[in-house]
Amino acid sequence: MQRDEIKREDRQHSEEETEAMIELKNLTYRYEAEAVLQDLTTSLSSPKIYGLMGRNGAGKTTLLALINGYINRGEGSLKVFGENPFDNLSVAVDVSYHGKPDFKEERNKVEEILGFYRRYRPNFEIDIAKELLGDFDISLDKTIKKLSQGKQSALNGILGLASGTPVTLLDEVYVGMDAPSRTRMYRAILDEQIRRPRLMILSTHMVSEMDYLFDHVLILKNGKLLIDAPVDEVLEKGIAVSGEKSKVEDFTKDLQVLHREALGPIEKTVVYDEITEEDRKRGLETGLEFEETSLQDLFIHLTEGTEKVAGKKSMGKEDTK
Numbered sequence: 094m095q096r097d098e099i100k101r102e103d104r105q106h107s108e109e110e111t112e113a114m115i116e117l118k119n120l121t122y123r124y125e126a127e128a129v130l131q132d133l134t135t136s137l138s139s140p141k142i143y144g145l146m147g148r149n150g151a152g153k154t155t156l157l158a159l160i161n162g163y164i165n166r167g168e169g170s171l172k173v174f175g176e177n178p179f180d181n182l183s184v185a186v187d188v189s190y191h192g193k194p195d196f197k198e199e200r201n202k203v204e205e206i207l208g209f210y211r212r213y214r215p216n217f218e219i220d221i222a223k224e225l226l227g228d229f230d231i232s233l234d235k236t237i238k239k240l241s242q243g244k245q246s247a248l249n250g251i252l253g254l255a256s257g258t259p260v261t262l263l264d265e266v267y268v269g270m271d272a273p274s275r276t277r278m279y280r281a282i283l284d285e286q287i288r289r290p291r292l293m294i295l296s297t298h299m300v301s302e303m304d305y306l307f308d309h310v311l312i313l314k315n316g317k318l319l320i321d322a323p324v325d326e327v328l329e330k331g332i333a334v335s336g337e338k339s340k341v342e343d344f345t346k347d348l349q350v351l352h353r354e355a356l357g358p359i360e361k362t363v364v365y366d367e368i369t370e371e372d373r374k375r376g377l378e379t380g381l382e383f384e385e386t387s388l389q390d391l392f393i394h395l396t397e398g399t400e401k402v403a404g405k406k407s408m409g410k411e412d413t414k
């Protein structure tokens with residue numbers, strides 16, 4: 094898709110339709126010969142909030158840096174608004190990245206950075222920024238490097254939200270914030286997404302706190318895209334089956350098993366698969382119980398360890414090559 098086919102206004106307020114804005118085809122990125130991202134193919138559309146999850150070193154920041162044009166794509170293709178984003182000013186104006194803040198040397202006052210953003214970001218809304226800064230108790234006349242780490246993170250997130258860029262990348266933006274501040278930040282993210290819908294990618298380890306924000310889940314494991322699905326679909330497939338060990342094993346033998354846990358004679362097995370209504374009914378009749386699994390538990394089971402799990406098929410633990 095050519096960039097000029099996507100008008101700026103369309104990117105800003107396409108509330109009804111979703112439109113592919115970021116496209117990856119067989120994208121592999123190497124750092125010192127090691128594949129940090131491997132063969133990623135996906136298409137991200139707007140308006141939507143993507144939850145980007147992965148354990149330490151899974152490649153989240155690298156992926157966001159590629160999308161933001163900080164680093165050049167390796168093998169395969171990456172397009173943002175139909176163009177290679179690397180060192181590309183016409184893409185950069187509509188993409189903002191806010192990672193872990195590094196304001197140690199930032200001698201400017203908060204008000205001055207707002208002025209800078211107003212000049213640099215065409216959609217920057219200073220009133221929104223000021224309102225949010227007030228909510229986080231950050232004074233405009235405070236020197237940025239003197240803010241606490243949590244407040245620096247809040248400032249960083251606020252700058253990203255107020256920028257209103259059609260693609261907004263927030264990379265673990267909550268670092269150092271206390272629980273009430275994180276909750277306030279999540280609410281600000283949702284409010285902004287309702288007010289100015291866009292494509293946001295939120296990278297996080299705080300899965301249990303942030304799962305309600307996501308429309309779509311991306312889980313990276315060792316640089317590979319393990320899960321790329323709407324959040325409802327992920328939650329529908331993540332089911333814990335409990336009951337008598339032999340019955341659970343029989344029921345799950347053809348399913349993708351993530352985790353097995355023995356509780357005396359009872360076994361609880363977490364699967365990631367489609368279970369039909371008929372199968373569920375059959376299971377219930379034999380005394381099995383079915384429970385939804387939280388996104389956090391699924392994330393843990395999908396990305397933990399390297400040991401094999403029992404079951405005919407498995408995912409996550411085995412898929413580490």
Ligand SMILES: Nc1ncnc2c1ncn2[C@@H]1O[C@H](COP(=O)(O)OP(=O)(O)OP(=O)(O)O)[C@@H](O)[C@H]1O
Pocket residue numbers: 124129147148149150151152153154155156
């Ligand atoms: N420029 C670079 N300098 C050093 N290491 C790099 C660089 N680019 C990629 N890497 C390596 O890429 C891998 C993925 O790192 P990345 O920061 O993308 O992971 P992450 O998922 O964001 O991790 P975390 O959750 O710990 O922040 C790491 O092994 C890292 O060392």
